[in-house]
Amino acid sequence: MNASEIRRIGRRAAVTVVATGLAGSLLAVAAPSASAGQTVPLVAWRSCPAYSEQTLELLAPPDKQPQxxxxxxxxxxxxxxxxxxxRHPHGRQITVALTRLKARDQAHRLGSMALNPGGPGGSGYLMPVDVLVRGDATAGLNERYDLIGFDPRGVGYSTKVNCTPGDQPDQPPPGPVTEDYARRIYDAQVAALAACGRSDPAFLGQLTTANVARDLDRIRAGLGESRLNFLGISWGTWLGVVYRTLFPHQVGRMFLDSVAIPRFSIPAFQQGRIEAAERNAGRLTAWLAEHDDTYGLxxxxxxxxxxxxALRADYDANPRRFTDLPMPLDGSLIATAAAQNAPVWPLVGRILAELRDATGPTAPPTVKEVLGGPDEPPSTPPADAPERSNRTMNKAAFCNEDPSRSDFATAWAAYQQNLARNPMTGRTLDFSAGCAGWPLPVQAFRIRPGGGSLVLSGHPWETPSPYEWTLQTRAIVGGTLYTVDDDVHGSALMECTADVIGFFDTGRIDGGCPGVPVPASVPTGPAATAQFSRI
Known part of the structure; x- marks a missing residue:
């Protein structure tokens, strides 16, 4: 069992906002200007999708439903x-879907702010609603800015294609991945990527961050804005710096949180993340030592x-089977626990202590609560729920821009090296062929300094976007460094809300904020378990 499987079977208490809306009239609005060489686009305003009560209930808790x-x-x-x-502007046309929440204070309106949640392949269609529902303080974003959401090409309501999943090897036995099984994974992934890339090369070859940035500039022009403001998280930060490179004179204020790797390849991506996870696990060990009287670790x-x-090695050598869990537990569970963010460290301590002392035949209570039992049905979204992310766009955007095409020996050696160098968290890695087998040409993009006012927000301890990526990106494109002193991916908007809103309102910001605090005490009970299940 690997980390991704644990996350799939774990209960997920948080659901990203998807979509609904008030029906409006179909209206085409011409923009007064577009970027040089572009035809002035039209925004066709139309009725928003309608959704069932079941979908609406997933978008927000009961107390947030009126809002x-x-x-x-x-x-x-x-x-x-x-x-x-x-390159062929008068050739085949596709559509990009967008949404708008107009500024509440139109008399003091500052412009439009586009939002992107990450990916590639993430849907931002309802992000304007999402960020406002998540916290009362974020309402200030919409006071003087029109908030713009959009589905990038290849996602959700925009033009897209979906490759069929390829055949996968049978489930491996518990324990570390063997070289033989890794080769089967590699061959299956190479075949699936090759088949996908050949299925519609004309479309899939155009799923790049640069093209999404060009689409975003069409949205800007269609909205009638001379400059576009932008808030991006994770891959959305890469989109931001690419947009700023291509359209330096169209950038207003740009805040990028949890900055993506500036020179992309999947091997570098994986190595950076697992090294960051191991680094943060060092903070976890210090915290657990401070609470040795509780956990005894x-x-x-x-x-x-x-x-x-030692516990990870023992579970890898001797996987445990419990009668009330649907899968055996091996060292990947210990590694996944060690790689968690600070807010759930109290729960991590309980899980590790329970796994150390477990004798069966049933699973320890906290482990059972987090992983769920064999009779727990899988969680599926309602049939009318819009797409939250698109796997085909994710793979195409990565592989169109990734210059690495590792053969099996290279991929296997890198995997083994990461395991050896990161003994606490390395087992969270899935062995992967990366982009080997992708049949379309590489379209690597080099970012450069641009215009507007740029803030790059990094988190010294986070795993998905290691802090050094923020520093590396700043060395290339410039901008103001803003440090959120935590390990939580993309937390700036919620934890440093006043600073983010103040930057968009005034163009000024200080050096950072404390972020999500490390727990000072050891909470217990269902609330802590629910917090872990949102990871």
């Missing part, structure tokens, strides 16, 4: 027509680290 419905009632939905291939950080590594 949710008020925001959905204000939402405007539309599309912009863009060239599939910008060791009185020093070194003792706790040794205990975690």
């Amino acid at each position: 949710l419905r008020e925001l959905l009632g204000r939402l405007e939905c539309g599309t912009v027509s863009v060239p599939l291939d910008y 060791g009185g020093t950080a070194a003792d706790v680290r040794a205990a975690i590594i």
Whole structure:
């Protein structure tokens, strides 16, 4: 069992906002200007999709339903027509879907702010609603800015294609991945990528960040804005710096949180992330040592680290089977626990202590609560729920821009090296062929300094976007460094809300904020378990 499988079977208490809206009239609005060489686009405003009560209930908890419905009632939905291939602007056209929440204070309106949640392949269609429902303080974003959401090409309501999943090897036995099984994974992934890339090369070859940035500039022009403001998270930060490179004179204020790797390849991506996870696990060991009287895992950080590594090795060598869990447990569960963010460290301590002491035949209570039992049905979204992310766009955008095409020997050696160098968290990695087998040419993009006002927000301890990526990106493109002192991916908007809103309102910002705090005490009970299940 690997980390991704654990996350799939774990209960997920948080659901990203999807979509609904108030029906509007079909209306085409011409923009006054577009970027040089572009035809002035049209925004076709049309009725927003309608969704069932079941879907609406997933968008927000009961106490947020009135606010949710008020925001959905204000939402405007539309599309912009863009060239599939910008080298042939009068060739095949596709559509990009967008939404708008107009600024509440129109008299002091500052412009439009586009939002992107990450990916590639993530849907931003309802992100304007999402960020406002998540916290009362974020309402300030919409006070003087029109908030713009959109589905990038290849996602959701925009033009897309979906490759069929390829055949996968049978489920492996518990324990570390063997070289023989890794080769089967490699061959299956290479075949699936090759088949996908050949299925519609004309479309899939145009799924690049640069083209999404060009589409975004069409949206800007269609909205009648001379400059576009932008808030991006994770891959959305890569989209932001690519947009700024291509359209330096169209950038207003740009805040990028959890900055993506500036020179992309899947091997570098994986290595950076797992090294960051191991680094943050060092903080976990120190915290557990401070609470040794509760967990008994060791009185020093070194003792706790040794205990975690020994427990992971023991579960890999001797996987445990419990009658009330649908799968055996091996060392990947210990590694996944060690790689968690600080807010759930109290729960991690309980899980590790329970796994150390487990004798069966049933699973320890906290482990059972987190993983679920064999009779628990899988969670599926309602049939009318819009797409939250698109796997085909994700793979195509990565592989169109990734210059690495590792053969099996290279991929296997890198995997083994990462395991050896990161003994606490390395087992969270899935062995992968990366982009080997992708049949379309590489379209690597080099970012450069641009215009507007740029803030790059990094988190010193986070795993998905290691802090050094923020520093590396700043060395290339410039901008103001803003540090959120936590390990939580994309937390700036919620934890540093006043600073983010202040930047968009005034163009000024200080050096950072504390972010999500490390727990000072040891909470217990269902609330802590629910917090872990949102990871």
